[in-house]
Amino acid sequence: MEMKELIVEKLKKNFGEFVQEVTDFRNDLSITIASNKIVDVAKILKEDPELEFVMCKDVTAIDWATRKNRFTVVYHIYSFKNNITLRIKANIAEESPAIESVTSVWPSANWYERETYDMYGIVFKNHPDLRRMYMPEGFQYHPLRKEFPVLGIPGSLPLPGKI
Amino acid sequence: MGLEAKLQQDGFITTTIDSIIAWARKSSVWPMPMGISCCAIEMIAAADPKYDLARFGSEVMRFTPRQCDLMIVAGTVTYKMAQVVRRIYDQMPEPKWVIAMGACTSSGGMYRSYSVVQGIDQFLPVDVYTAGCPPRPENLINAVMTIQQKISKTRARDFQDQPFDNTIITNN
Numbered sequence: 001m002e003m004k005e006l007i008v009e010k011l012k013k014n015f016g017e018f019v020q021e022v023t024d025f026r027n028d029l030s031i032t033i034a035s036n037k038i039v040d041v042a043k044i045l046k047e048d049p050e051l052e053f054v055m056c057k058d059v060t061a062i063d064w065a066t067r068k069n070r071f072t073v074v075y076h077i078y079s080f081k082n083n084i085t086l087r088i089k090a091n092i093a094e095e096s097p098a099i100e101s102v103t104s105v106w107p108s109a110n111w112y113e114r115e116t117y118d119m120y121g122i123v124f125k126n127h128p129d130l131r132r133m134y135m136p137e138g139f140q141y142h143p144l145r146k147e148f149p150v151l152g153i154p155g156s157l158p159l160p161g162k163i
Numbered sequence: 164m165g166l167e168a169k170l171q172q173d174g175f176i177t178t179t180i181d182s183i184i185a186w187a188r189k190s191s192v193w194p195m196p197m198g199i200s201c202c203a204i205e206m207i208a209a210a211d212p213k214y215d216l217a218r219f220g221s222e223v224m225r226f227t228p229r230q231c232d233l234m235i236v237a238g239t240v241t242y243k244m245a246q247v248v249r250r251i252y253d254q255m256p257e258p259k260w261v262i263a264m265g266a267c268t269s270s271g272g273m274y275r276s277y278s279v280v281q282g283i284d285q286f287l288p289v290d291v292y293t294a295g296c297p298p299r300p301e302n303l304i305n306a307v308m309t310i311q312q313k314i315s316k317t318r319a320r321d322f323q324d325q326p327f328d329n330t331i332i333t334n335n
Contacts, residue, residue: 134278136243143277152277157242159286160249 003082004029007051014044020091028087035073035090035099042105045077045086053077053086056106059113061120065146070094071122075102075109092122101127119144181318188232188258189314190220192307195231195255197248199238202265202297206237209300221307228254233310235303236287239267240280249286258322260313262306263289266296 004024011019011031018041021032033041045053058076069091078085092099101124102109113124115133121142124130132139141148141156169176198206210216210224225231228251240248252261263283266272269292271281283289290313291306298306 134243148277150276157277159242159280160246161286 003084007086010044010048010051011041015041029084030087030089032089032091035092038090039100039102039105041088042102046105051079052081053079055080056102056109056112057085059102059109059116061116061122063120063144063146068093071097071120073099073116073122096123097121098123098125100125103127118142121145184319185315185317188317189311192221192233192260192310192314193223193225193231194221195228195234195251196224196226197234197236197251199236199240199244200267202237202267205297205300206235206264206303209303214300214304216304216307219304219307219311228252229256231255232258233260233262235262235264236268236283237264239272239274240283241278242280245280245286248283252287258317260290260310261287262291262293262310264293264303264306265298266294269293272296
């Protein structure tokens with residue numbers, strides 16, 4: 001528990017009110033930060049000699065549908081030194097959702113961010129290669145958004161020609 | 164009375180061109196193993212010594228479409244993969260047949276989802292549908308035998324004027 005308190009303390013010292021929420025549900029430490037500070041937070045967490053969160057395990061998002069800040073981008077990072085998985089969250093608005101890419105800090109975030117862009121339409125600024133991951137090029141929708149129907153939109157995905 | 168006995172008696176047989184070509188075709192159906200997901204494992208099992216697809220002349224799984232007569236689509240076909248499946252099908256020489264192996268290829272199966280084609284007959288002419296998830300090897304063998312019955316009813320002239328269609332459809 002000491003280590004977790006140290007993480008929160010360091011973030012609060014560096015970012016003050018930009019650290020919006022800290023929860024520790026079932027021993028999973030989860031920290032919500034302001035979305036415009038994501039790269040700075042990532043740098044501190046990775047480069048601080050006491051923390052060393054060197055591994056980015058996952059980047060994904062949540063579509064809350066009705067909230068004012070509709071999307072939450074979620075990062076799971078891991079410290080080999082302390083054997084701690086930390087969850088970082090950042091809420092972003094519905095209107096042209098975008099957040100700074102963390103590929104400059106964790107190169108492994110590259111494909112995770114591409115997947116999140118593909119599924120939710122969240123633009124990761126300064127990403128080196130922000131193309132779709134699963135859906136074909138030219139597809140106009142983002143399937144994991146709540147308004148997207150499970151069976152898709154008829155005619156939106158082309159099938160090959162003649163029979 | 165088998166073929167050997169005939170040869171011992173007279174040394175010749177009488178038949179028609181159509182039936183002997185159909186007999187040759189149905190006895191050497193070379194499959195294109197389009198193994199996309201778990202059905203592929205059962206397809207491999209059908210070719211192994213226990214089930215032995217070689218009994219029906221279909222043991223030669225060719226990994227180039229240019230040497231195949233039968234495409235066994237074994238697995239979930241997504242919209243993205245459909246382009247690839249159709250492209251490979253287009254490269255197979257005529258005459259050619261298609262088995263839709265399993266629930267996913269026949270109807271989308273349990274993947275009632277935006278990314279999965281709800282039945283490959285939307286872009287391929289399917290000859291035999293196979294039930295099961297995945298179908299047992301016996302079921303696939305039954306499908307191959309059904310294809311054989313279908314081929315045995317064809318006439319050679321049904322296919323004679325069809326030139327090899329090497330125009331590859333790129334519909335992206």
